[in-house]
Amino acid sequence: MLNINIIINDPKGIESKLMKRGYSLNPADIIDIYNQRKDLIKIKETIAANKNKLNDKFKDASTEDEKNEIKKQSQEFEKKISHNKSLLEEKESELTKLMLDIPNIPLDDVPVGEDDKDNKIIKTWGSPKRHNFEHSSLFTKNGLLNFELGAKISKTRFVVMKGQIAKLHRSLVSYMLNQHTEVNNYIEYNVPYVVNSESMRGTGQLPKFEEDLFKINDSDLYLIPTAEVPLTNLYRDKIMIENDLPVYMVAHTPCFRSEAGSYGKDTKGIIRQHQFEKVELVHITCPQDAEKSLDMITSHAEKIMEDLEIPYQRVMLSTGDLGFSSCKTYDIEAWFPSQECYREISSCSYFGDFQSRRLNIKYKNNVTKRKEYVSTLNGSGLAIGRTMAALIENHTDGKIIKIPKVLQPITGFDIIKL
């Protein structure tokens, strides 16, 4: 959620910044409701103050008549207060609704554009190969990756992995977790895969993107679309001291996405599944360290790609491609030889105080002595299924898949025969 004061202080500026990402803000509406709300507050509080003053007189009242008079007046005040209170609540929920709908403001260095075609390539690594060995079709004979079974027991966009592929998948998880905890100093968490709506609101999935989530019937619970949700929400309603920061967390979880609106997209392979696994990195930092932190997260993710010897590029998302809560995002895209293109495998985002306002996470600033909102960031380090698909395609000759050196101690094998 944005700080409403920045809209009030610079309505035109914010309007044009949000326009860059295709969101048309109507500052006049917001300011109007904000002022109506203020007027109601003034009225309500004046009456409340009068009532409080009246109550103080009760002790000094000596006669029954006086006391009764005070009782009568106080009840009158109370009626007016509760009337104004309900008017105020209405205005406030109206305002909150508008505010929750507004996406984060892109940083100035984010390239302006309409969609992913306008993303800016920051760096590339490795030498891309080309061939026609699409990862899923390599397994039609041996069935180690089985989409029919996934559809049979569940539905399309679910997959069953077996044998060496299941183990390769698990080894990737282990490798990534070990790397992040042992080399990059993250604290490992194991968290619930089902969270309540308050958590979803905190990180920005709700109220706007409910159709992307799997909701559990007759409950306030949802399947997590990413470990970002439970991890970041661990700190909801916390006030920290500056010395507690930064916080680096990592967790491996399955992720569930309804993929509403992506019909027909990426129907082949494990690129877009309703359920996939991911190792997620979350940072909570002081605002002044946050941009540095974004580079750190991104390079932690890139290092995994390099260890796995998968060619990749880093792009900065354009304003049109930026996620709702993010003010700056780097995507890491793996090279897919069969598609002859780079595909997203990690998304590393900086949220400023957008999430921490919703989540109410603050820290006590050592210099200003005030409690200020922390910055939150997260990045995939990495998406397991896509990484495995990229690994398979980049390390196969159509007959075998070579397992990268760093994984061999965990897999216990160095090739998979097809």
Next chain:
RNA sequence: GGAGAAGUGGCUGAGUGGUUGAAAGCGGCACCCUGCUAAGGUGUUAUAGGGUUUAAACUCUAUCGAGGGUUCGAAUCCCUCCUUCUCCA
């Protein structure tokens, strides 16, 4: 599933109807003291939202798990819910 107990500021923890927005301690911060460190001394230290102001100071309102209720007045009494703990099955 049944029976109890509890949820208070960054933390621990007093507080059962009227200057209690809240004692005390810890922690934090500022200053003093000491050659340095440790120890000590003094002061300060909740959040949100209004008013006012260049700003600070000041002032008002709300907040003691959440939401309702009783009352002139609620952290304190009642109800519902949530959470935690203990005991029983």
